[in-house]
Amino acid sequence: MESDRRRFLAFAGLSPLVLLGAGNALAQSAPCYSPEALTFSQKSRRRSLGFMDVAVDPKRRCGGCNFFTAGEGGCGNCQMLGGAPVTANSSCSSFAPRS
Template identity: 35%
Template structure:
């Protein structure tokens, strides 16, 4: 059995090993052991289930599912009530569902 390797085979192996390592590293980062929804934006307000009045209030107050300022998210607002399942409710929107990470122009710090 010939134990020598050609220069081409050595170079090929030298390229394959780092590539395989980076693929394995990337795959291991995909499942860091957290919640399956981790890293995925939570969407709470479904426009298909809202009345036109509810949509109008949200549009007027410029509600968004993701706050541009993490210090002014719905979860820190006086009008927000936490609920099971990730989403909460807001008294401004007649108790309708809102995203804890969301924001609107009526945001007021919880005391």
Template identity: 35%
Template sequence: MDKTMSRRAVLLRGLQIPVAGGLLLGLVGCESGDSNGSAGVALVCANPDDMTSAQASVRKTLRYTEVSADTAKTCAGCAFFFATADGCGSCGIFDGNAVNSAGHCDSWSADS
């Protein structure tokens, strides 16, 4: 029996291995931590499904994110933020709606 592989089969195998490895790494990255937002998982303080379209629009316009890219500019250090005990807080910019203390938006202003 001749056990040669065609060029097409070699190329197909060469593509399948990196794709499978990437999917495996992606699944490992999706593993969630505990409920308080550890293991790199952002604590989501406001359920987008419970927001009105106006509330969601303001968040989108101000580019609100659950985790700030700049650790010196988080919601916890903003003048409009009011902390709560659960790691979340409320924001005056968002009409007192919940935000993540580690979050950020374009209206961030240093708390004095």
């Protein structure tokens, strides 16, 4: 019984720290755009280029692409997507590595 109480108190004491860490992770991964705000044309272009919000291959991330223009907080714009906003961690089939 005493060990259950200790385990509960230890967990309760750590919970705020865990939530604080999760809040920071969410703030760092905040989206650069709202998918609902994209026009039909923008959505179609993303589909045709195989756009993914999170790159499967870290070597082909938007942040390392010649068509990407960096902004603030890991966000930027893509020339292939008509200057539309993307994250540096996104990717598409038109990746062209920076020279």
